[in-house]
Amino acid sequence: MKQKINQIRKPVRTISGVTPLAVVIKPRKCNHGTCIYCPGGDVVPQSYTTKSPAIMRALNLAFDPYRQVKTRLDMLKTMGHPTGKIELIILGGTFMQYNLDYQYGFVKKCFDALNGKNSKNLAEAKKLNETAEHRCVAMCIENRPDNCSDKEIKRMLEMGTTRVEIGVQMPSDKIYQKIHRGHCVQDVIDATKRLKEAGFKLGYHIMPGLPGSNPRKDLKMFKEIFEKEEFRPDQLKLYPCQVVKTAPLAKLAKQMHYKPYTEKQTSEVLSKMYLEIPPYCRIMRVIREFPKETLVDGLTRLDLRKDIEIGLRNKKFKINEIRMREVGFNPKNLNQELKLNVLKYKASGGDEFFLEIVNKENILFGLLRLRLNKVAMIRELHVYGQALELGAKGKISQHKGLGKWLMEEAEKIAKQNKYKKIYVISGIGVREYYRKLGYKLEEPYMAKKL
Ligand code: SF4
Incomplete structure (x- = not known):
């Protein structure tokens, strides 16, 4: 429903x-x-x-x-x-x-x-x-x-x-x-x-x-x-x-x-x-x-x-x-022209890349955390907006491909930094989503060759 x-x-x-x-x-x-x-x-x-x-x-x-x-x-x-x-x-x-x-x-x-x-x-x-x-x-x-x-x-x-x-x-x-x-x-x-x-x-x-x-x-x-x-x-x-x-x-x-x-x-x-x-x-x-x-x-x-x-x-x-x-906590009728920002910072001996999709008022529509150290690891992928039932088409950001955009950018960064494989920590119920993006289960992570 x-x-x-x-x-x-x-x-x-x-x-x-x-x-x-x-x-x-x-x-x-x-x-x-x-x-x-x-x-x-x-x-x-x-x-x-x-x-x-x-x-x-x-x-x-x-x-x-x-x-x-x-x-x-x-x-x-x-x-x-x-x-x-x-x-x-x-x-x-x-x-x-x-x-x-x-x-x-x-x-x-x-x-x-x-x-x-x-x-x-x-x-x-x-x-x-x-x-x-x-x-x-x-x-x-x-x-x-x-x-x-x-x-x-x-x-x-x-x-x-x-x-x-x-x-x-x-x-x-x-x-x-x-x-x-x-x-x-x-x-x-x-x-x-x-x-x-x-x-x-x-x-x-x-x-x-x-x-x-x-x-x-x-x-x-x-x-x-x-x-x-x-x-x-x-x-x-x-x-x-x-x-x-x-x-x-x-x-x-x-x-x-x-x-x-x-x-x-x-x-x-x-x-x-x-x-x-x-x-x-x-x-x-x-x-x-x-x-x-x-x-x-x-x-x-x-x-x-x-x-x-x-x-x-x-x-x-x-x-x-x-x-x-976050988009959900900000007024409706927001500017929908979206761009990607990448913030790089050092954390606990590794490089963290914080990728965010924002509009020109800096309202956040989606984010991804990529860590590069021993391996390339995606620690979080999150697209904001009201939760929708699985498969429902959203007018707002959740099902419009922002997740895919963020994942592709993370893969690019990992590749540019000479990593041959990328891992993502995945909630059990999101594994299917990552499979569609070419990832395979390598317990406990989902992984993809770059
Ligand atoms: S549960 Fe209470 S006692 Fe235990 S670590 Fe947390 S704050 Fe301390």
């Missing part, structure tokens, strides 16, 4: 081209203990409270992955969202620390629910999903920087992961000690390199306003995240520190003389951060969705992002950040 965009409830959910579907893993204590700002619950995963909607849904379904995916698919359909292209988001802190049977079993059951059929094993479930009605076009896991060893990365790839989010908070060993993070900055640097080399799209969780910091220090560290080539993430979640009732910080705040940022401070710090973000980075979220009643102190305005972005637009600041430039 074709879907008219104006019939969709909450269209912003699918405005970036795919339909996100969050599944929550069962509660488990992190190996290192509890970071002092972490809600640290027993009945839900450590970094969440029982009050957020996605967590409540999961709790009601006893964290059963099959039922979570199935229920959510039904709900999305009822709300009018297309469900042909799903981004599976596995929520819950530190997935790689769970026992292996649980990890594999969890992912397999998610695929089974998307496929509408129980498979013998993960390999069969993935194969089926390549041509299923509900295809997993991207998969994201949340993880810690010290759980990104080569072995763990191999496992992430085997499961079909395409995006990894790691908790970075602020890259400072002093702060890490104060907040009991249990890892150091070098772990972030190593994880960043390994994840990018493996082709993942990489997101950092950033936490301004931690004990031991202040707005000046936060901004300095934030700038370093983009100035230093060992960081340079593709995406960010900006989560200013809030004091949750159940977090160790609720008890420690007094003795630490700690106060979280006020709304005004948060707004100022975040606005300044927006201006530091280069064109290759996207702000995924701003502010954790902790309900008011779970907080002792800290920001309660969940929608502060809107104010910050309106403020920046009104002041006519030049924003490079991806999301604010």
